[in-house]
Amino acid sequence: MAVLFQDVTERRQAELALRQLNETLEARVAEALAERRVLADIVEGTNAFVQVVALDFRWLAINSAAANEFERIFGPRPKVGDSMLDLLADQPENQAQVKAVWARALAGEDFVEVGTFGDPGRDRRAYEMRFGVLRDENGDQAGAFQFVYDVTERLHEQERLQEAEDALRQAQKMEAVGQLTGGLAHDFNNLLSGIAGSFEMIGSRLSQGRMRDVERYLSAGQGATRRAAALTHRLLAFSRRQTLSPRPIVINRLMADLVDMVRRTVGPSIAVETVAAGGLWPTLVDSNQLENALLNLCINARDAMPDGGSITIETGNKWLDRRSALERGMEPGQYVTVCVSDTGVGIDKAIQERVFDPFFTTKPIGEGTGLGLSMVYGFAKQSHGHVRIYSELGQGTMVCIYLPRHFGEEEIEEAHPAAPFPQPSAGETVLVVDDEPTIRMLIVDTLNELGYSCAEAPDGPAGLKILQSGARIDLLITDVGLPGGLNGRQVADAARALRPDLKVLFITGYAENAVLNHGHIQHGMEVLTKPFAVADLAGRVDRMLRARP
Known part of the structure; x- marks a missing residue:
């Protein structure tokens, strides 16, 4: 018997591997199909x-x-x-x-x-x-x-929410208007009572021939008038409608005079210090209004330190990136800052968001108008800047005004020597255009007493007709807001087209700043804000007419 052997180990292993592969493949296919069924069921x-x-x-x-x-x-x-x-x-x-x-x-x-x-x-x-x-x-x-x-219902809900927010803002606006008008009525009634009462007493004393008391009542009436002018100035600053005459300045140059004024105002119990940044950038700002804003902040700081303390006025350069600007509610960019800080009682965080509202005050009744910080806020916004407040109870308060950097050279204001009281003129003629008869009368009478000849017009077209007549006109004094289709700026531009060298003095009651191109007026043009003192008007007219290139 013969036996033949053949090694089939590899074939057997291959068969086993193939069987395992088939079993694994079937499982993988079943798993993949199950996964797809799950996904299909989810999508379906x-x-x-x-x-x-x-x-x-x-x-x-x-x-x-x-x-x-x-x-x-x-x-x-x-x-x-x-x-x-x-x-x-x-x-x-x-x-x-x-x-x-x-x-x-x-x-x-x-x-x-x-x-x-x-x-x-x-x-x-x-x-x-x-x-x-x-x-x-x-x-x-x-x-x-x-x-x-x-998303139909979601959009409808968003619309309803927007309507509710609009209604809430309108209610808040009406509450603010009510608060504003109520505060205005209270303050102006007090001021008008002082003015009207002074006039009545002057009339009474004149009829009695008692001239000795007239001076006292004149002083009282003029003081009430100045306080009324200051109140309207603060309101205009809050509403961002005050007249601004911005020019490129480095704020550090204002510090010396400002600090002297602040020290006289706050008294000896409060130390006033300054920290002026080196290399401070210029900024485009009305220096007078900036000083008023800083003085208001210093007065608030004084009132927050009844037992004395210190005030620090600090300037600096700030470069805000997008994140920092977003945190402050501002636009990214370069800013010049001027901050007033104190060591006073501080402000509760619960009311810090309201401190810029008009007539909101933390002072006792009768000790504050509530317009100081709102004026600062309005001034900063009108100057294309911002204002921020930082405060901790018992630690003090810091208020910072942010003003955009001016990319240009600083403008150095020329010093004008103090002018004596205007001397009688040599026959110059002034055209006065104003729709308020009382104001025209006061201006014309003042200028006539100084020896000027005057022509007057109640509106823009009438004033332009006089300018077109060829009569001698050395100076145009015009209100900015005029009836008749031509405002004061349009009258001035038409006058300059006819008489290129004509000097123009704008007078305005609430500073139509956009009409005046936000303070950027031509050479030989100036602005005087109502109410103005007669002496200021006379001095301004004399200086403009006596000026030489």
């Missing part, structure tokens, strides 16, 4: 509208929610293989809208958009649509897919 069961579209606008896939919604708002029910353009062929407007939004995705754009779709005769809804690009195994675009959510 979600309330999102899911669609997959080929490059020819035919559906490759669409879940039931999307098919139901399409049928509800458009009419026909889509299925895989249909063309959305064909289904909407009898609805050209809807077809164009759907084609436009899908064309962007089929052109390769990933985007999110909110739009309103649907046949007006059926229903129209707002949808948030998220589009993505569908690619094949080679990375080439095969179509686009879309996930959509109905």
Whole structure:
């Protein structure tokens, strides 16, 4: 007997490996199919509208929610293989809208958009649509897919919320207006009582021939008038309508005179210190109004330190990046800062957001008007800057004014020697244009006493007619707000076209700053704000007419 043996170990191992591979492959396929079924069930069961579209606008896939919604708002029910353009062929407007939004995705754009779709005769809804690009195994675009959510109710809720916020802001505005007008009525009634009472007493004393008391009542009436002018000045600053004459300055140059004035105001129990930054940038600002704002801050600081303390006035350069500017509610960029800090009682954080509101004050009744900080805030905003407050109870307060950096040279103001009281003129003629007869009378009488000849007009067209007559006019004094279709700036521009060297003095009651180009007026033009002292008017006219190039 012969026995033949053959080694089949490798074949047997290969068979076993193949069997294991088949078993593993079956398990992997079953696992993959189960995973796909789970994903399919999720896509099918979600309330999102899911669609997959080929490059020819035919559906490759669409879940039931999307098919139901399409049928509800458009009419026909889509299925895989249909063309959305064909289904909407009898609805050209809807077809164009759907084609436009899908064309962007089929052109390769990933985007999110909110739009309103649907046949007006059926229903129209707002949808948030998220589009993505569908690619094949080679990375080439095969179509686009879309996930959509109905956001109609969310948008309606946002609209209702916006309406509620608008109503709240309107209510707050009316409350502020009521507070403002109430405070104004109180203060102005007091001031008008002082003015009217002074006039009555002057009239009474004159009729009795008792001249000795007239001076006292004149002084009382003039003092009330000055306080009324200061009140309107603060209101205009808060409303950002005061007249500003900005020029490029380095604030450090104002510090010496300002500190002297502050020390005289706050008294000897409070130390006043300054920290002037080296290399301080110029800023475009009205120096007089800046000094007024800083003086207001120093007075507030004084009142916060009844037992004495210290005030520090500090300047600096600040470069705010986007994050820092956002924290301060400002625009990014370069700013010049001037800060006033004190060692006083501080301000509760609960009321810090209200300290810039008009007539809001932490002082006892009768000891504060509540307009100091609001004036500072309005001035900073009108100067294209901002103001910030930092305070801790028992630690003190710091208020910082931020003013934009001026990219240019500083303008050094020429010193004018103190002028004596104006001497009688040599026949110069002044044209006065103002719609208020009382003001025209006062100006004309004042100038006549000084020897000037005067012509007057109640409105712009009448004043321009005099200028066109060829009569001698050496100076034009005009109100900015005039009736008759021509404001004071337009009259001045027309006058300069006829008489290029004519000097112009604008007078204004509430500083129509935009009309005056925000203080940027031509050479030979100046601004005088009402109410003004007669002596100031006379001195200004004399200086302008005596000026030489």
